[in-house]
Amino acid sequence: MTTTPAGAAAAVGRHLTLVAGVTAAAVALAAVLSLTAPSVHRAESKLVVTVHGAPVTARPAPGAPYTATLEDLVRSDVVATNVVQSLRLGMSSHELLSRLSTSSDPKTAVIEIAFEDGSRARAVRVVQQVDSVFARLVAARFGRMSLAASVFDPAHGLPGRVSPRPARDIAIGGVIGLALGALAAVARESRRPRTAAAAPAPRGPAPQVAALEKLLRNRDSTIERLRAELRDAQLHAPPAPPEPVAQPPDPRHLLATAGRFDLAALEDAVARDRDHPRADEWNAYLPLLRAQADAAGMLPPEFDGLVHDVFGDLLGRIRSDA
Secondary structure, eight states: OOOSHHHHHHHHHHTHHHHHHHHHHHHHHHHHHHHHSOOBEEEEEEEEEEETTEEGGGSOGGGTHHHHHHHHHHTSHHHHHHHHHHHTOSSOHHHHHHTEEEEEETTTTEEEEEEEESOHHHHHHHHHHHHHHHHHHHHHHHGGGTEEEEEEEEEEEOSSOSBOOHHHHHHHHHHHHHHHHHHHHHHHHHTSOOOSOOOOOOSSOOHHHHHHHHHHHHHHHHHHHHHHHHHHHHHHSOOOOOOOOOOOOOGGGGEEETTEEBHHHHHHHHHHTTTSTTHHHHHHHHHHHHHHOOTTSBOOGGGHHHHHHHSHHHHHHHHHHO
């Protein structure tokens, strides 16, 4: 089969009709799929994260996780479920989150929210509701810390549509068709009969060939003998001792001192209860708490209310187990 670039180019030149046919078929297929695909529209908005009325970028380094943490909360199941129920969308929260995208830049403290839907008007309503539900959630959970999320750029639909884009799709189809046509030409060229006469086969094996065959036979017998010895050793080997099972930390050490929470113990409890329905929400709060813990890993007393509010189910289960 032709493998060099020069040989491939020559094969394409000898089978231009085949290449052109495959390319045309790919372009036609791309055009049909693009023109019959349903339209998808996109709506966007921007939120700004502030502390005491100023963007979190004005705060020292411990405030850096705020923007990333709040972006994760935008895509939480709590926000999605509230939006689906409020607008009666007729879809699951999982489907809504699959069409919802977010991005953020800690340097600007701005969170961008986007949603794609077949209706531009419904996409705008969904983004508006996400902004409203998320702002209320931040006020309820972080109000005591003067942390807030406000709308900077209201929800609006983008002009045109996200997909399909016939011109782009047809161009991609043409490139793919050209590549497939070239491969088909090279494959057909490889099946052409060769004109060069084959060299006559030697009448008998050369001395080097005979020596090589003997060496290969000896190698095969050695390999079989080693395999038999290995199987015998495995059959008579004593069983391996069981590995010791590490004991989980005592959950009663979650409260190190009165009114203060041990962050390391709290993270361990969340990891052990990772199958809980609220595990994703707990993990979203941990970076914020980690940034506020002291050198000993203890949280300030002013975070007690937040810990009880967010991790209440986890704390109650730990105390009942203790």
